[in-house]
Amino acid sequence: MEDKNPLSPHIQIYNWHISSLISISHRITGIVNITIITLICFWVALLFLGNTNYELIQKFFETFFGKFIIIGTIWSFSFQILSEIRHLFWDLGLGFELKTSNITGLLVIFGSFVLTILIFTLGGNLVL
Amino acid sequence: MVQINLPKNSKVEKGEYYRDKTGSKNIRKVNIYRWDPSSGKNPRIDTYEVDMDNCPSKVLDLLNKIKNEIDSSIAYRRSCAHGVCGSCAMNMDGKNGLACTKPHAEIKGDINIYPLPHLKVQKDLIGDLNTLYKQYQSIEPWLKNSKKDDNKENLQSIEDRSKLDGLYECIMCACCSTACPSYWWNGDKYLGPAVLLQAYRWIIDSRDEERKERLKKVADELKLYRCHTIMNCTNACPKGLNPAKAIAEIKKMLATSI
Numbered sequence: 001m002e003d004k005n006p007l008s009p010h011i012q013i014y015n016w017h018i019s020s021l022i023s024i025s026h027r028i029t030g031i032v033n034i035t036i037i038t039l040i041c042f043w044v045a046l047l048f049l050g051n052t053n054y055e056l057i058q059k060f061f062e063t064f065f066g067k068f069i070i071i072g073t074i075w076s077f078s079f080q081i082l083s084e085i086r087h088l089f090w091d092l093g094l095g096f097e098l099k100t101s102n103i104t105g106l107l108v109i110f111g112s113f114v115l116t117i118l119i120f121t122l123g124g125n126l127v128l
Numbered sequence: 129m130v131q132i133n134l135p136k137n138s139k140v141e142k143g144e145y146y147r148d149k150t151g152s153k154n155i156r157k158v159n160i161y162r163w164d165p166s167s168g169k170n171p172r173i174d175t176y177e178v179d180m181d182n183c184p185s186k187v188l189d190l191l192n193k194i195k196n197e198i199d200s201s202i203a204y205r206r207s208c209a210h211g212v213c214g215s216c217a218m219n220m221d222g223k224n225g226l227a228c229t230k231p232h233a234e235i236k237g238d239i240n241i242y243p244l245p246h247l248k249v250q251k252d253l254i255g256d257l258n259t260l261y262k263q264y265q266s267i268e269p270w271l272k273n274s275k276k277d278d279n280k281e282n283l284q285s286i287e288d289r290s291k292l293d294g295l296y297e298c299i300m301c302a303c304c305s306t307a308c309p310s311y312w313w314n315g316d317k318y319l320g321p322a323v324l325l326q327a328y329r330w331i332i333d334s335r336d337e338e339r340k341e342r343l344k345k346v347a348d349e350l351k352l353y354r355c356h357t358i359m360n361c362t363n364a365c366p367k368g369l370n371p372a373k374a375i376a377e378i379k380k381m382l383a384t385s386i
Binding site: 005007008009012014015019020023092096101 | 134161170219221240244246307359360362363370372
């Protein structure tokens, strides 16, 4: 009896909202960030092992794919930080009204791109 | 468990096409999810051409028109037709809502009507809400007060009463819970926005004497904290309530109470 009844369609038919889109992106960037932090640790460990490794990695980062990885990483972290700030306000019980949450949602999306551009263009100066 | 794909017996197939017989020039296509328990077949999408010149404004009117004039076999729940009873909750144009308050003019293109998402379908647009009702029962949705003096009114200050605004209006239509991806994946354990909003309604009531017990009962990794503030619930609520905020308030109370 139970198995006979079909399950009504869910994610296949449900519209995406700004809030749900950000929620899933928040989770995905979270996983990506953890992976990237692990990779950065390996990268640093490799640097200790000598010059050739450094040059190899340097060359990789100069390729198109390398650049893509760098920009992707910056965006992923930017997005996660802004979205997390939004979550902190939610934890205080603030910003739940539909209009407010839509505006803060858009701010997170646009802000993540602005932050990415800023960090990519200016971030190097800060380090050096 | 997250299972994105539908089970084999739930895959939706193409159904029948009902051509318009009135000769009207103002035609809209309505796609409706159909499943007949006696057929033994998979669910299907039937398409109806509907004469919009002679159809009142809401999606429920549209369904009534189809049932009365085109295909009487279609099954759906409805009662008050004024957004009070919550019977006609369904998924229209990819969003949950009440068919009786949703104007079909708001929908662009073909009108797609499905039952509430991720429920066991009983027939056509009727989903099985028994799990949700059991969960509702589990939060004991009634006033717990030891005062025995029945001849006196149980007074509440205006301020305390106003805390129930935005909560008591809930009609338990299940639009919010069935819009929630967390409830889709963990519906057997996670209480879902509708029931949690109701739980909060009793937690925050100044006349209720079991606030602590209620909070303790709901403070559970699965029952409560599967809410990740996806906000689909608030987006879906046809009464304009905010279950996401109610859940956040419960979390806040738990975080600040000792």
